[in-house]
Amino acid sequence: xxxxxxxxxxxxxxxxxxxxxxxxxxxxxxxxxxxxxxxxxxxxxxxxxxxxxxxxxxxxxxxxxxxxxxxxxxxxxxxxxxxxxxxxxxxxxxxxxxxxxxxxxxxxxxxxxxxxxxxxxxxxxxxxxxxxxxxxxxxxxxxxxxxxxxxxxxxxxxxxxxxxxxxxxxxxxxxxxxxxxxxxxxxxxxxxxxxxxxxxxxxxxxxxxxxxxxxxxxxxxxxxxxxxxxxxxxxxxxxxxxxxxxxxxxxxxxxxxxxxxxxxxxxxxxxxxxxxxxxxxxxxxxxxxxxxxxxxxxxxxxxxxxxxxxxxxxxxxx
Amino acid sequence: xxxxxxxxxxxxxxxxxxxxxxxxxxxxxxxxxxxxxxxxxxxxxxxxxxxxxxxxxxxxxxxxxxxxxxxxxxxxxxxxxxxxxxxxxxxxxxxxxxxxxxxxxxxxxxxxxxxxxxxxxxxxxxxxxxxxxxxxxxxxxxxxxxxxxxxxxxxxxxxxxxxxxxxxxxxxxxxxxxxxxxxxxxxxxxxxxxxxxxxxxxxxxxxxxxxxxxxxxxxxxxxxxxxxxxxxxxxxxxxxxxxxxxxxxxxxxxxxxxxxxxxxxxxxxxxxxxxxxxxxxxxxxxxxxxxxxxxxxxxxxxxxxxxxxxxxxxxxxx
Numbered sequence: 001x002x003x004x005x006x007x008x009x010x011x012x013x014x015x016x017x018x019x020x021x022x023x024x025x026x027x028x029x030x031x032x033x034x035x036x037x038x039x040x041x042x043x044x045x046x047x048x049x050x051x052x053x054x055x056x057x058x059x060x061x062x063x064x065x066x067x068x069x070x071x072x073x074x075x076x077x078x079x080x081x082x083x084x085x086x087x088x089x090x091x092x093x094x095x096x097x098x099x100x101x102x103x104x105x106x107x108x109x110x111x112x113x114x115x116x117x118x119x120x121x122x123x124x125x126x127x128x129x130x131x132x133x134x135x136x137x138x139x140x141x142x143x144x145x146x147x148x149x150x151x152x153x154x155x156x157x158x159x160x161x162x163x164x165x166x167x168x169x170x171x172x173x174x175x176x177x178x179x180x181x182x183x184x185x186x187x188x189x190x191x192x193x194x195x196x197x198x199x200x201x202x203x204x205x206x207x208x209x210x211x212x213x214x215x216x217x218x219x220x221x222x223x224x225x226x227x228x229x230x231x232x233x234x235x236x237x238x239x240x241x242x243x244x245x246x247x248x249x250x251x252x253x254x255x256x257x258x259x260x261x262x263x264x265x266x267x268x269x270x271x272x273x274x275x276x277x278x279x280x281x282x283x284x285x286x287x288x289x290x291x292x293x294x295x296x297x298x299x300x301x302x303x304x305x306x307x308x309x310x311x312x313x314x315x316x317x318x
Numbered sequence: 319x320x321x322x323x324x325x326x327x328x329x330x331x332x333x334x335x336x337x338x339x340x341x342x343x344x345x346x347x348x349x350x351x352x353x354x355x356x357x358x359x360x361x362x363x364x365x366x367x368x369x370x371x372x373x374x375x376x377x378x379x380x381x382x383x384x385x386x387x388x389x390x391x392x393x394x395x396x397x398x399x400x401x402x403x404x405x406x407x408x409x410x411x412x413x414x415x416x417x418x419x420x421x422x423x424x425x426x427x428x429x430x431x432x433x434x435x436x437x438x439x440x441x442x443x444x445x446x447x448x449x450x451x452x453x454x455x456x457x458x459x460x461x462x463x464x465x466x467x468x469x470x471x472x473x474x475x476x477x478x479x480x481x482x483x484x485x486x487x488x489x490x491x492x493x494x495x496x497x498x499x500x501x502x503x504x505x506x507x508x509x510x511x512x513x514x515x516x517x518x519x520x521x522x523x524x525x526x527x528x529x530x531x532x533x534x535x536x537x538x539x540x541x542x543x544x545x546x547x548x549x550x551x552x553x554x555x556x557x558x559x560x561x562x563x564x565x566x567x568x569x570x571x572x573x574x575x576x577x578x579x580x581x582x583x584x585x586x587x588x589x590x591x592x593x594x595x596x597x598x599x600x601x602x603x604x605x606x607x608x609x610x611x612x613x614x615x616x617x618x619x620x621x622x623x624x625x626x627x628x629x630x631x632x633x634x635x636x
Contacts (some may be wrong), residue, residue, distance in 0.1 A: 003349040008429035025424040025519065028358055029349030031321040040346055040358055042365075042424065106343040106360065111326035201343065288606060 003029035005037045005052045007095045012050075015094045018085040019101060021045045032196065034292050035212060037097075040104075047104035049080060052097040057212055059098055064139050065211050066090050066100060068132065068188060075131035078207040080105060107199025107206030113230050118242045121198060122249025124205045125190070125226055129219050129254055132188030138216035141191065143274050145177045151277045157284050161297065169276070172308065176270050181218065181263040189222035191215055194229045220260040223250055224267035227316060228275065228303050236302040244317035261318045265310040272307055276300035321347035323355045323370045325413045330368075333412045336403040337419065339363045350514065352610050353530060355415075358422075365422035367398060370415040375530055377416055382457050383529050384408050384418060386450065386506060393449035395442075396525040398423060425517025425524030431548050436560045439516060440567025442523045443508070443544055447537050447572055450506035456534035459509065461592050463495045469595045475602050479615065487594070490626065494588050499536065499581040507540035508532055512547040538578040541568055542585035545634060546593065546621050554620040562635035579636045583628040590625055594618035 006029075013024055022044030030038040030049075035057065039050040053062060066082040070090075073081040080102035082090040091098050110117050141147075152158075152173060158166040190197075192213035199207040223246075231242040250256070279297035286294045310316070324347075331342055340362030348356040348367075353375065357368040371380060384400040388408075391399040398420035400408040409416050428435050461469075470476075470491060476484040508515075510531035517525040541564075549560040568574070597615035604612045628634070 006429075009426045010430065012426075024426060026422075026426060026517075031347030031349045047360075104344075108327045108330075108342060108344060111324075112328065199344075 003031075003037045003039070004054050005095050005097050007039065007050075007052070011095055015092065015099070016043065018087070018089075018092055019083060020086055021048065021083060021101065041101065048083065049102050049104055050094075050099060051102065052094060052099045054097070061139060062091055062098060062100070064137055065214060067137065068135055068214055069102070069211050071135040072128065072131045072211075075134070077128055077131040078105065078205070079211065080207070080209055105199055105207035105209065107201045109196045109199055111195075113195055113242070115239075115242055115245055116203065117195075117198075117200065118230055118245035119249035120200070120203075120205045121193075121226060121230055122223075122246040122251075123253055124198065124208060124249075125193060125222060126250045126253035128190055128193075128208060129187055129222065135188060138188075139214070141189075141215035141217040143191070143213070143278065144215075144217060145180050145270060148173055148177070148270075148273055148277055151281060155277065155280050155284055158280060161280065161283065162301070165301075169273075172269070172304065173273060176266060176273055179266045180270065181259070181266065184218045184220055184260055184263060185257070186217060187219055188214060189217050189219060191217065191222060191225060193222065193226055218267065219254070220256060220263060221267045221271065223247070223256070224264060224271040225274075227264075227268050228271045228300070231316075232303055232306075236299070236306070238306050238315075240315075240317050247317060256318070261313045264313045264316055264318060265307055268307040268310070268316070269304060272300050272304035276304055321349075321355045321357070322372050323413050323415050325357065325368075325370070329413055333410065333417070334361065336405070336407075336410055337401060338404055339366065339401060339419065359419065366401065367420045367422055368412075368417060369420065370412060370417045372415070379457060380409055380416060380418070382455055383532060385455065386453055386532055387420070387529050389453040390446065390449045390529075393452070395446055395449040396423065396523070397529065398525070398527055423517055423525035423527065425519045427514045427517055429513075431513055431560070433557075433560055433563055434521065435513075435516075435518065436548055436563035437567035438518070438521075438523045439511075439544065439548060440541075440564040440569075441571055442516070442526060442567075443511060443540060444568045444571035446508055446511075446526060447505055447540065453506060456506075457532070459507075459533035459535040461509070461531070461596065462533075462535060463498050463588060466491055466495070466588075466591055466595055469599060473595065473598050473602055476598060479598065479601065480619070483619075487591075490587070490622065491591060494584060494591055497584045498588065499538075499577070499584065502536045502538055502578055502581060503575070504535060505537055506532060507535050507537060509535065509540060509543060511540065511544055536585065537572070538574060538581060539585045539589065541565070541574070542582060542589040543592075545582075545586050546589045546618070546625075550621055550624075554617070554624070556624050556633075558633075558635050565635060574636070579631040582631045582634055582636060583625055586625040586628070586634070587622060590618050590622035594622055 026042040027039045030040055036054050037052040041048040041050045069079055072079050083101040084090045091100055197210045227243055231239050233239055276297050279295050282294040283297050344360040345357045348358055354372050355370040359366040359368045387397055390397050401419040402408045409418055515528045545561055549557050594615050597613050600612040601615050
């Protein structure tokens, strides 16, 4: 949890003068969130979220992220809508950072994923994929298969986490990238649709948030990320009832082709590898006393082993 | 900044069933705050603050704090009003802690104190003192003059902060407690009315918050705390224009007697000593990597030296 950049009342009041969303009533730093600084903002016109982009986000990507969110919202997806200033800009400087205001979405993310969450989640993911069609600009996945080798190379000291880990990961990485599918349907994907990015209200999804890993990549890879993020229990056992519900929800809105289905084990392996590697890097490189406690990379080692053992798509209920 | 206790959506939903404030729409941990865990809570009936009391607060004191807040609100002070559950309780268990819901107050605390803030602040402090009259129960100040000696004794390693600091503080402490006034008017005081506990809106005070240091003690001591908290510049110079404004605001609602005025230097010394000692203790005892970064105790050493040099109340513009 973190607010990296403090915003003064004077700076925020001046910032809000660029917009037509009323005057400041209250703002408070939000403890959740890892990558950026977020404030819950209340003005005379309602609730908003103020985000200050921190160093992990490439400023050149911001117009694409915000453009995608606008496109998705315009095409019926409930996601935060960037608010444009009077001059039309949706990114403006604040407290030495680039900042954006987005609409506030009511809803609560599920701290404990239940089976009942998985079908709506799958449906929302498919709707996201469909709603993104027509947004012409693309963004390469900076954490796709090309990035995994260099990332592993930067994980010096991996064997301190588990003896032999570096060599083991290198072996699996070669195997996964060699088998990586080349001709599956591609489009804009969320690429980080974990439970804390999905709001529910009265049993239905009320919004998807945090599009700052979104990119243009294989649709079914986004499904594989969700299988990792939503379908394992706390003891790392795979809950096939959850995966069936997730896939049923997805396929009610967007069919998965035979090729997409067949690729699901390797896509799920790749997704587990991606989160394992970024967590491993953070684990080995987060200074003691940092605001954010790194997450245990070995959670994804265990998921990866499940996917490596999956013979075919039937492991996921396909 | 900190949220020490995580609350699940399921636990919070069940908790809210005790109350008649609608159903959960959203909640987010608030990054500000040091002592307790606070969540911004939105229900179908509006905005609230959810507080989980952490280990620094004595649970036996909670009914007094909440009772005082209810009394103050009933007597016209704008402060958070504890919300009672259907059974009349305003304290209920949540996530292994004792928790309370209070009303949400719009407003923004001044990150940079200006002269224009000080007169309203003084007036609000006097109104708080007057509004507290009639609340019969009392609470001893756990961080009053009796507590300073034992607290200093627990600050092992004080000389690592500045050579000779322990002996210097011990000498001043003896001098301050010997001169401590005995017959000044007493009542319920806030005892921690720093800028981050005072909300402003359109140049006026919109609310006072955080009553978890409130106690029954010398009224003028509360004024002296505010002189420390509001009237020093960032370079630790004392701004007498601010103190005059603060005292003018206060005395417009509650006169300070000749004895109260005469005691202001020693009260201000005591107030500086109190914050110096608690900060020094935290500085020496906060483990590396704690969620909250301790504040530099020497900020109050410098304030204390100013007050020790004050010949009489004229130093504060009285």
